[in-house]
Amino acid sequence: MINIDNNDTWISPQIAKNMLGVKQTSTLTKLAIKGLIKRTKANSKVIYYSKNSILNYLNGSSS
Structure with a gap:
């Protein structure tokens, strides 16, 4: 789990x-x-993904 920004x-x-x-x-x-x-x-079944990290990944930047 990560810290929420x-x-x-x-x-x-x-x-x-x-x-x-x-x-x-x-x-x-x-x-x-x-x-x-x-x-x-959020719990054992619900996972959310960082939109910013995905955009960074798509742009070739590290997250």
Whole structure:
């Protein structure tokens, strides 16, 4: 789990997948484990992804 940045927008896995152009949630998990995008768990089943980190990843910047 990560610290929540109040200046960031947290999005659902479906929106994150659409932004990244991927179909599998496991791809999001792999990117998060590698530290390329940020995620936070609301509980054991609900995970949100950082919109800023995804935009940074898409632009080639580190998150």
